[in-house]
Amino acid sequence: NAGVTQTPKFQVLKTGQSMTLQCAQDMNHEYMSWYRQDPGMGLRLIHYSVGAGITDQGEVPNGYNVSRSTTEDFPLRLLSAAPSQTSVYFCASSPGTGNYGYTFGSGTRLTVV
Amino acid sequence: DQQVKQNSPSLSVQEGRISILNCDYTNSMFDYFLWYKKYPAEGPTFLISISSIKDKNEDGRFTVFLNKSAKHLSLHIVPSQPGDSAVYFCAATEDNYGQNFVFGPGTRLSVLP
Numbered sequence: 001n002a003g004v005t006q007t008p009k010f011q012v013l014k015t016g017q018s019m020t021l022q023c024a025q026d027m028n029h030e031y032m033s034w035y036r037q038d039p040g041m042g043l044r045l046i047h048y049s050v051g052a053g054i055t056d057q058g059e060v061p062n063g064y065n066v067s068r069s070t071t072e073d074f075p076l077r078l079l080s081a082a083p084s085q086t087s088v089y090f091c092a093s094s095p096g097t098g099n100y101g102y103t104f105g106s107g108t109r110l111t112v113v
Numbered sequence: 114d115q116q117v118k119q120n121s122p123s124l125s126v127q128e129g130r131i132s133i134l135n136c137d138y139t140n141s142m143f144d145y146f147l148w149y150k151k152y153p154a155e156g157p158t159f160l161i162s163i164s165s166i167k168d169k170n171e172d173g174r175f176t177v178f179l180n181k182s183a184k185h186l187s188l189h190i191v192p193s194q195p196g197d198s199a200v201y202f203c204a205a206t207e208d209n210y211g212q213n214f215v216f217g218p219g220t221r222l223s224v225l226p
Contacts (some may be wrong), residue, residue: 004156028157042117042216058213061204076152090156101147102214104156 002026006091006105013081013112021076021108023091029103030096032074033058034066037107038086049074050096051068081112115144116140117205119217126224128221136203139184143205148177148188158200161188180207193224207223 002058007022015066025032030051035043035058049068063085065077078085088109092102118137126132136146144165149157161172163177163186170177176189190197203217 040122040218042115042119042218044216045202045213048213059215060122092156101159101162102157104149104158106154106156 004093004105005105006089006108008108009106011108011110012084013078014074014109015081015083015112017081019078019081021078021089021091021110023074023105024072025074025091025093025103027093027095027103028071029093030071032091032093033077033102034074035052035090037090037093038067038087046076046089058062078110081110083095083112086110086112114139115218116143117203117215117217119201119203119220121220122218123221126193126222128195128224128226130190132184132188132193132197132222132224134188134190134201134222136186136188136204136217137184138142138186138205138215140205140207140215141184141216142207143183146177146179146186147204148175149204149216150197150204151219157202190222192220195224195226198222198224 004025033048034046044060045068048056091105094102147162148160150160153155161175179186200219200221202219204214206214
């Protein structure tokens, strides 16, 4: 059982480049989320989805797009990378209402130069 | 302004003794709280939760206490083991679907042999 799989694990981008961080889960979870972790700030919610075809913004959505065409996949797109987006990104999923324990992926460390 | 605060960035405890990690929040609408544990280069893993209708929840060596009037919760680990050394995040939500969690900045626990 793979759980939540994130790719790539590491990425270096130049300012202005775009890229997609991949997230896939094999637990048939309805809810998926993207967080970023920065020193001293905990994890901040970027975007989330309560099911296929439904997405919504979290606390820090600017500069990021998401889509949820299938239950399994929830990619995060950086439209035009900026140094402020240097961070560790975590994807998470949960079964839904009544069960709040997220399963997190192992993270993607992104550096924008 | 952070809605969830963990004012101790780090804590060192001797093996076998009690570890107490503290968390304070400002939003009185938060009604569900979780603790996550994170090892380096891994995603956070769910540890224990508590809803606002309770003031205590136990799971083995881990107990979470909630004081709603003080907007304070704490995680007790008894007895502490070297494998407990990790960063611990407190998280809170007022969202019925459990999606919009707000995380604290984390406390790094070191359990010394």
